Amino acid sequence: MEARNPIVRALDDAGYRLTEPRLAVADLIVRHGGHFTASELASTARQRRLGVSRATLFRALELMVDLGVVERLDLPSGEHAYVSCAPAHHHHVVCSRCGRTAEVDDTGLNEAVREIGRASGFRIDTHRLELFGLCRHCQAIVGRSGASPD
Amino acid sequence: MEARNPIVRALDDAGYRLTEPRLAVADLIVRHGGHFTASELASTARQRRLGVSRATLFRALELMVDLGVVERLDLPSGEHAYVSCAPAHHHHVVCSRCGRTAEVDDTGLNEAVREIGRASGFRIDTHRLELFGLCRHCQAIVGRSGASPD
DNA sequence: ATTTTTGCAAACCTTTTGCATGGAA
DNA sequence: TTCCATGCAAAAGGTTTGCAAAAAT
Numbered sequence: 001m002e003a004r005n006p007i008v009r010a011l012d013d014a015g016y017r018l019t020e021p022r023l024a025v026a027d028l029i030v031r032h033g034g035h036f037t038a039s040e041l042a043s044t045a046r047q048r049r050l051g052v053s054r055a056t057l058f059r060a061l062e063l064m065v066d067l068g069v070v071e072r073l074d075l076p077s078g079e080h081a082y083v084s085c086a087p088a089h090h091h092h093v094v095c096s097r098c099g100r101t102a103e104v105d106d107t108g109l110n111e112a113v114r115e116i117g118r119a120s121g122f123r124i125d126t127h128r129l130e131l132f133g134l135c136r137h138c139q140a141i142v143g144r145s146g147a148s149p150d
Numbered sequence: 151m152e153a154r155n156p157i158v159r160a161l162d163d164a165g166y167r168l169t170e171p172r173l174a175v176a177d178l179i180v181r182h183g184g185h186f187t188a189s190e191l192a193s194t195a196r197q198r199r200l201g202v203s204r205a206t207l208f209r210a211l212e213l214m215v216d217l218g219v220v221e222r223l224d225l226p227s228g229e230h231a232y233v234s235c236a237p238a239h240h241h242h243v244v245c246s247r248c249g250r251t252a253e254v255d256d257t258g259l260n261e262a263v264r265e266i267g268r269a270s271g272f273r274i275d276t277h278r279l280e281l282f283g284l285c286r287h288c289q290a291i292v293g294r295s296g297a298s299p300d
Numbered sequence: 301a302t303t304t305t306t307g308c309a310a311a312c313c314t315t316t317t318g319c320a321t322g323g324a325a
Numbered sequence: 326t327t328c329c330a331t332g333c334a335a336a337a338g339g340t341t342t343g344c345a346a347a348a349a350t
Contacts, residue, residue: 016329016330017323017324017325017328017329017330018324019323019324019329019330019331020323020331021330021331021332022330037314038314038315039313039314051332052331053331053332053333054314054315054332054333055315055316055317055331055332055333055334056330056331056332058314058315058316059316059330059331072228074224074228074278076276076278078222078224078230080228080314080315091266093266093267093270093272093274095272096275102270102271102272104266104269104270105269107262107265107269108261108262108265108266109259109262109266111258111262112257112258112259112261112262113281115257115258116241116243116254116258116259116281117243117283119254119255119257120243120252120254121252121285121286122243122245122252122281122283122284122285122286123283123284123289124243124281124282124283125246125282125283125284126226126281126282126283127279127280127281127282128224128226128278128279128280129277129278129279129280130277130278130279131263131266131272131274131276131277132274132275132276132277133267133272133273133274133275133276134272134273134275135271135272136271136272139273166304166305167303167304167305167348167349167350168349169304169305169306169348169349170306170348171305171306171307172305187339188339188340189338189339201307202306203306203307203308204307204308204339204340205306205307205308205309205340205341205342206305206306206307208339208340208341209305209306209341230339230340
């Protein structure tokens with residue numbers, strides 16, 4: 001039933017116990033959609049009286065990141081944030097107005113990375129690309145009203 | 151003529167006062183070379199008895215980031231780090247063994263970013279690319295001794 | 301002389317940890 | 326029943342802030 005939730009499924013598959021707090025966190029995350037900080041998640045949990053302590057929240061997030069179903073990213077402000085995602089290498093575009101995210105594949109990027117390695121002489125092992133802008137929805141809103149993002 | 155130091159020059163040009171602590175921080179940074187965390191810089195300053203308080207260090211770093219002569223980046227570990235750099239849009243490759251960095255231009259990447267925008271429907275405003283690997287020097291060392299990075 | 305900058309110390313925030321209790325398998 | 330996971334509360338970092346004193350212009 002709730003194993004429909006991909007995070008819960010991943011926890012289950014990996015043999016972790018499906019506890020009340022973990023289920024609550026997983027549910028919050030998939031319902032949430034966009035990116036979120038640990039604090040945001042904590043206060044949502046508090047509002048809904050889900051009884052998830054701060055320590056447990058962080059432990060759950062760490063677990064999910066390890067399992068690859070949640071990714072940690074860094075906002076331009078330097079804040080740490082998380083997004084739920086499929087367990088494979090990829091990147092996210094983040095809407096700076098509404099927080100919506102989309103996954104992005106490596107097409108074209110891999111080649112650029114290879115080129116950078118060639119030019120710099122570095123053997124490049126990993127990279128992180130974070131993109132920020134306006135999703136289609138917010139472009140329409142901003143374009144219509146002339147409002148500025150943020 | 152410490153105005154030879156590009157950070158000092160930038161401070162001067164922007165009309166900030168060239169104080170003892172700022173000069174000390176600027177000097178530490180340009181001498182340092184690779185990336186560094188605020189704490190690392192703080193402890194180096196302490197060792198050398200430069201008399202730069204923590205608060206001032208952070209204020210100086212913030213200033214330099216604002217001026218564009220220092221960039222803040224996020225290591226894979228999630229730690230915040232800084233590197234000194236030229237004030238233009240670019241990215242860094244960071245050696246995960248020795249901390250050496252090289253600047254990288256956008257060639258090829260811009261196109262990839264444009265393509266991502268097209269595919270995702272987002273209007274992409276900014277992006278951050280962080281690359282990690284081994285610099286030429288460390289490749290040679292690791293290759294020779296068979297040691298593994300980190 | 302005036303205004304900016306600093307140092308100190310405390311506050312703040314986020315994240316982690318030890319340990320006894322509680323809950324899943 | 327047996328571990329694993331949780332909560333609590335304290336600790337550990339990292340970063341910011343208010344304010345009086347010090348320094349740069």
